[in-house]
Amino acid sequence: MERIKPRTLSGFMELLPAQQVLFDTIYRSLEESFSLYGFTPLDTPMMEAAEILLAKGGGETEKQIYTLNKGDTDLALRYELTTSLAKYVAKNYSKLSFPFRRYEIGKVYRGERAQRGRFREFYQADIDIIGDGGLDVFNEAEIPSVIYECFTALGLERFVININNRKALSGFFEIIGLGEISTEVMRMVDKLDKVGEDKLREMLMDDLSVTQEQASEIMEFVSFPGDPFELLEKYKGKNELFDKGYDELAAVKKHVIGFGVPETHFKINLALARGLDYYTGTVYETIMTDYPEVGSVCGGGRYDNLAEYFIDRQLPGVGVAIGLTRLFYILQEQSLLNNSLLTSASDVLIIPMTDDMSPAVSLAVSMREQGLRVQIYGENKKFAAKLTYANKLGVPYVVLLGEDEIGSGQITVKDMVEGSQVTASAGLLITGLCDKIKKLRSGVPIKT
Amino acid sequence: MERIKPRTLSGFMELLPAQQVLFDTIYRSLEESFSLYGFTPLDTPMMEAAEILLAKGGGETEKQIYTLNKGDTDLALRYELTTSLAKYVAKNYSKLSFPFRRYEIGKVYRGERAQRGRFREFYQADIDIIGDGGLDVFNEAEIPSVIYECFTALGLERFVININNRKALSGFFEIIGLGEISTEVMRMVDKLDKVGEDKLREMLMDDLSVTQEQASEIMEFVSFPGDPFELLEKYKGKNELFDKGYDELAAVKKHVIGFGVPETHFKINLALARGLDYYTGTVYETIMTDYPEVGSVCGGGRYDNLAEYFIDRQLPGVGVAIGLTRLFYILQEQSLLNNSLLTSASDVLIIPMTDDMSPAVSLAVSMREQGLRVQIYGENKKFAAKLTYANKLGVPYVVLLGEDEIGSGQITVKDMVEGSQVTASAGLLITGLCDKIKKLRSGVPIKT
Numbered sequence: 001m002e003r004i005k006p007r008t009l010s011g012f013m014e015l016l017p018a019q020q021v022l023f024d025t026i027y028r029s030l031e032e033s034f035s036l037y038g039f040t041p042l043d044t045p046m047m048e049a050a051e052i053l054l055a056k057g058g059g060e061t062e063k064q065i066y067t068l069n070k071g072d073t074d075l076a077l078r079y080e081l082t083t084s085l086a087k088y089v090a091k092n093y094s095k096l097s098f099p100f101r102r103y104e105i106g107k108v109y110r111g112e113r114a115q116r117g118r119f120r121e122f123y124q125a126d127i128d129i130i131g132d133g134g135l136d137v138f139n140e141a142e143i144p145s146v147i148y149e150c151f152t153a154l155g156l157e158r159f160v161i162n163i164n165n166r167k168a169l170s171g172f173f174e175i176i177g178l179g180e181i182s183t184e185v186m187r188m189v190d191k192l193d194k195v196g197e198d199k200l201r202e203m204l205m206d207d208l209s210v211t212q213e214q215a216s217e218i219m220e221f222v223s224f225p226g227d228p229f230e231l232l233e234k235y236k237g238k239n240e241l242f243d244k245g246y247d248e249l250a251a252v253k254k255h256v257i258g259f260g261v262p263e264t265h266f267k268i269n270l271a272l273a274r275g276l277d278y279y280t281g282t283v284y285e286t287i288m289t290d291y292p293e294v295g296s297v298c299g300g301g302r303y304d305n306l307a308e309y310f311i312d313r314q315l316p317g318v319g320v321a322i323g324l325t326r327l328f329y330i331l332q333e334q335s336l337l338n339n340s341l342l343t344s345a346s347d348v349l350i351i352p353m354t355d356d357m358s359p360a361v362s363l364a365v366s367m368r369e370q371g372l373r374v375q376i377y378g379e380n381k382k383f384a385a386k387l388t389y390a391n392k393l394g395v396p397y398v399v400l401l402g403e404d405e406i407g408s409g410q411i412t413v414k415d416m417v418e419g420s421q422v423t424a425s426a427g428l429l430i431t432g433l434c435d436k437i438k439k440l441r442s443g444v445p446i447k448t
Numbered sequence: 449m450e451r452i453k454p455r456t457l458s459g460f461m462e463l464l465p466a467q468q469v470l471f472d473t474i475y476r477s478l479e480e481s482f483s484l485y486g487f488t489p490l491d492t493p494m495m496e497a498a499e500i501l502l503a504k505g506g507g508e509t510e511k512q513i514y515t516l517n518k519g520d521t522d523l524a525l526r527y528e529l530t531t532s533l534a535k536y537v538a539k540n541y542s543k544l545s546f547p548f549r550r551y552e553i554g555k556v557y558r559g560e561r562a563q564r565g566r567f568r569e570f571y572q573a574d575i576d577i578i579g580d581g582g583l584d585v586f587n588e589a590e591i592p593s594v595i596y597e598c599f600t601a602l603g604l605e606r607f608v609i610n611i612n613n614r615k616a617l618s619g620f621f622e623i624i625g626l627g628e629i630s631t632e633v634m635r636m637v638d639k640l641d642k643v644g645e646d647k648l649r650e651m652l653m654d655d656l657s658v659t660q661e662q663a664s665e666i667m668e669f670v671s672f673p674g675d676p677f678e679l680l681e682k683y684k685g686k687n688e689l690f691d692k693g694y695d696e697l698a699a700v701k702k703h704v705i706g707f708g709v710p711e712t713h714f715k716i717n718l719a720l721a722r723g724l725d726y727y728t729g730t731v732y733e734t735i736m737t738d739y740p741e742v743g744s745v746c747g748g749g750r751y752d753n754l755a756e757y758f759i760d761r762q763l764p765g766v767g768v769a770i771g772l773t774r775l776f777y778i779l780q781e782q783s784l785l786n787n788s789l790l791t792s793a794s795d796v797l798i799i800p801m802t803d804d805m806s807p808a809v810s811l812a813v814s815m816r817e818q819g820l821r822v823q824i825y826g827e828n829k830k831f832a833a834k835l836t837y838a839n840k841l842g843v844p845y846v847v848l849l850g851e852d853e854i855g856s857g858q859i860t861v862k863d864m865v866e867g868s869q870v871t872a873s874a875g876l877l878i879t880g881l882c883d884k885i886k887k888l889r890s891g892v893p894i895k896t
Contacts (some may be wrong), residue, residue, distance in 0.1 A: 001756060001757075003756075003757060003758060003759065003760065004499055004500065004503050004757055004758055005635070005758075006499065006500070006534075006536075006538035006539040006755070006758040006759065007535075007539065008493060008498070008539065009495065009496065009497060009521070009523070010497070012493040012495070014491075014492055014493060014536065015490075015491070016540060017488040017489075017490070017544070017550070020488070020489055020490055020491060021488070021489065023491070024491075034819050035793065036819075036821055036822065037818075037821070037822070038794035038797075038821055039793060039814075040465040040469070040792075040793030040820060040821030041465075041468055041472055041793075042463075043462075043463070043468060043471070044456075044462055045457065045460040045462060045569055046569065047460070047569060048456070048556070049455065049457060051452055052452065052455070055452050064636075067516065068514055068515065068516035070514055070559040071559070073516075074567065075457070087455075087456070088454075088456075088462065090454035091454040091455065091466060095464055096465070096890075097837055097840035097841050098837075099827065101823065107494060109495070111518040111519070121494065121495060123610050129858075134827070136826045136827050138805055138824070138826030139826055142824070144825070149816075177611065225611075250723060254806075255805065255809055258805075258806050258809040259809055259812075259813060260813050278665075295830050299501070307454070308449060309449075309450075309451060309452055310453075310638075311451065311454065312456040314450065336716070338802055342486075344705070345483065345486050345487060345488030345489075346486035348458075357703065358702075358706050359585055361703055362706065364707075365706075365707060365708050368597075371484075372484075373483050373484055373485070373486055374484070374485070375485065375486030375549065376586070376590070377589055378584045378586030378834070379582070379583070380837055389545055389546075390763075392545035415650045424867045431546055435871075
């Protein structure tokens with residue numbers, strides 16, 4: 001028979017069992033964090049009519065969309081979760097209550113050129129709060145605390161949530177006479193981290209004909225070393241948009257502290273522009289302190305109209321997204337995954353040492369009733385092969401059930417890490433195992 | 449602006465928030481049931497190279513596969529999870545330990561003609577146990593207890609797992625001289641439930657030239673009213689394949705009882721053939737007792753070679769699949785979903801009644817620390833509008849936080865179901881809320 005080489009497409013993450021368990025642990029932790037803030041789970045289709053996904057037009061992104069055709073409908077795979085949310089909210093508008101808070105963790109598809117660390121199929125974890133007609137800035141203030149909760153629950157300690165306000169930024173550019181080209185200036189300023197201060201100043205003057213004075217003012221603004229509000233104060237009262245942004249930023253800062261985000265973990269960063277046309281208020285980016293080069297691991301912001309392509313209602317919102325697959329990839333690459341977490345699918349492997357499997361079956365039933373995850377080794381192999389299997393499986397405990405044990409109503413439990421072994425009554429040992437397993441499962445997925 | 453009608457493709461299930469929560473509850477319950485039996489979670493790509501998915505050739509199914517092209521690769525969306533498992537096991541053969549137990553709950557795609565109750569995108573929940581070179585029949589005996597655990601954990605009470613053995617069935621046909629056309633006979637016998645006994649007898653004789661005597665023997669075999677083993681006994685010692693099947697069936701029955709599956713919930717059903725070429729040992733189908741017309745909600749069986757298209761190793765296995773989306777659809781249609789289960793995304797909605805949101809923020813922080821899912825209503829609306837929102841959200845408890853409460857260090861909790869209201873210290877009420885919420889969350893997703 002001619003065989004086909006089993007392969008997985010490049011750019012598609014497919015994990016070995018232990019890694020998958022770690023991935024799932026992160027996935028569930030995010031779900032729990034989102035839930036604490038009252039976000040409801042959604043699971044929208046992976047595929048939509050092409051006209052839905054292309055509604056807002058995507059420029060570069062559009063080229064990456066996977067399209068397909070079946071029957072007479074042009075179909076496409078979603079490349080982000082926001083368009084699906086927009087469609088969902090517009091479609092179910094009358095059935096939802098606003099502000100509508102949802103999270104969705106799902107796969108999206110981008111037909112990018114495959115390269116290391118870039119994925120064609122990847123999970124995004126999105127939260128959004130959608131208002132009907134309006135949405136208080138208070139919601140923008142709560143988002144950083146959700147991000148903080150997410151990452152600390154995962155065990156990540158060293159990260160900073162950068163926060164800025166697009167109104168303050170645009171207002172500032174208007175004040176210094178660059179209102180007309182504020183988009184272009186912002187796009188350039190966003191490169192500060194990459195190019196450095198000198199190069200940025202040069203680019204602003206050469207490419208955008210910004211005067212030396214304006215350039216200096218921009219440079220001071222985006223790299224002010226002290227309390228940013230001290231600097232912002234200087235511009236107050238000169239521009240309505242700026243003043244609104246200032247007030248929003250002050251409100252956000254106040255509540256972010258109120259929500260318990262430590263000052264070490266967020267920063268009002270006036271250089272942050274993030275995206276260009278979409279965001280209209282608070283914007284966020286989250287940087288892993290020790291790995292600034294990987295860029296933002298959770299970003300987003302406030303936008304004014306979620307679903308204008310689908311519905312004649314203004315639906316402002318605020319949201320952030322975590323690139324979950326990419327985050328997992330980085331954690332793996334940087335050896336930040338907590339490999340001491342229990343990743344075996346079973347807590348206990350029962351190895352029957354008699355031909356009759358019935359005692360093993362009864363024991364498995366009692367153990368599962370106590371919530372233990374139990375596998376019975378049912379193959380007719382030599383004892384050494386059975387132990388080799390247990391070792392390869394990474395199972396923490398093995399129960400040996402021979403004639404002696406069965407005769408005396410006892411079981412033998414072998415601790416596969418310590419190598420120790422104890423024989424005693426099943427009831428007693430099962431209780432002990434439950435406690436030990438609880439401890440083994442209680443870690444966080446990221447090394448602290 | 450020209451607007452696009454927001455729509456979801458037909459054949460794609462997209463749920464409203466409360467339904468989504470019920471769906472997710474079922475999803476997680478299945479995960480937990482699978483985990484108790486030591487199945488490890490996998491998450492394989494939704495898309496594969498077309499040659500991988502088409503490796504085994506699909507006949508009718510192949511026509512339903514969604515294909516797409518990007519660059520120079522022919523791609524396809526998976527239409528089941530088994531081919532992905534076969535690829536995974538072949539690809540990672542040396543890294544896995546056998547027997548390899550995995551579950552995968554994931555979306556699959558079939559470009560069927562859309563009709564009520566048929567889906568183009570749907571979840572399958574699969575478990576499989578894969579052996580290397582061999583796999584003891586004991587594994588086949590454990591599967592019904594997994595199915596029993598899954599459905600009872602969901603709250604379903606009235607269902608029956610039908611069990612048969614393909615070796616016994618094939619052996620029987622050989623014994624009565626129909627070995628040459630056993631596949632055709634089986635295919636016909638599988639229709640017994642649909643066409644009835646008389647029609648089946650007629651079809652066997654007319655279409656397959658089965659003699660009257662053979663037809664009578666078949667009819668007795670597939671509709672024997674007493675203990676099937678009494679009937680099977682008659683044929684023992686006449687055919688090697690039959691005897692093997694008999695022994696397997698006896699072993700399966702013994703252990704199914706040992707695993708605690710009540711005799712009311714499984715049945716050795718000699719009429720069950722299930723599929724035709726793939727299965728080679730025990731086969732299963734699960735019927736909801738009160739809804740036999742919906743057919744099997746969980747089926748599968750033993751097969752001899754999982755991945756012959758990909759690897760030169762014999763990898764026998766046994767597995768079953770639950771059509772999760774279809775099951776959910778049926779539960780919805782038959783009003784079997786437990787709507788008294790808590791489906792709101794928040795346990796508590798805090799309604800601040802002062803301009804300063806800080807006390808609400810502090811309270812939310814304390815409540816979330818206790819594991820309560822809390823949303824703060826942050827919009828500047830009239831009190832009536834805030835309560836309307838709480839009602840529409842379906843949140844069980846509302847906390848009112850006005851000047852009086854803040855001044856006295858108390859909170860007012862309104863029970864949205866009972867309509868009652870109590871004012872007391874926050875600490876006291878939070879503890880009470882945690883208890884109440886625990887109870888509200890503790891139900892099963894299917895009405896009992």
